[in-house]
Amino acid sequence: MQKKPAKRGRPRALVETEQVAVRLPRFMVDRFRKGRHGLSREIQERLARSMHFDQVEPHLRVLCGQIEQLAKAVHRAFGQEWHADQRAHRTFIETVRLLLNDLERQPPSERKATVKAEPTHAAELIYNHFVATTRDAHEGRVEFRPSLRQILEGSND
Secondary structure (H helix, E strand, O other), X not given: OXXXXXXXXXXXXXXXXXXXXXXXXXXHHXXXXXXXXXXXXXXXXHHHHHHHHHOOOHHHHHHHHHHHHHHHHHHHHHOOOOOOOHHHHHHHHHHHHHHHHHHHOOOOOOOOOOOOOOHHHHHHHHHHHHHHHHHHHHOOOOOOOOOHHHHHHOOOO
């Protein structure tokens, strides 16, 4: 029995798609065409990122925006990105620390969480979990760990 020749053309989409017509300024189209994947894919990826960011908790979006503004201010002041120069890097970290200190001075008035761990201990556990998970992802490993909530609620601090 002979095998059918493989179909040519574009591979089938993983999700159902619909073609739409959108008018965009030429500078945007030119920029999208210079992207890694071509015009359509570049627009799709940028829309997906935008939709993802829309789902980020509003207070976190504000904080991210503030950190971004501080990074831009450091860049203007030093003429270097915060991650490319020692002094700019230290200055950026210090400005973020000042921003976080301001947050610490304005804590929420209510206590709703059931976690009993002290904030410093909880922060260490969360950060260490983040570092381990990030390391495993970079190394291509999947490690099953207890959830952070299980770890924190089991904490006796």
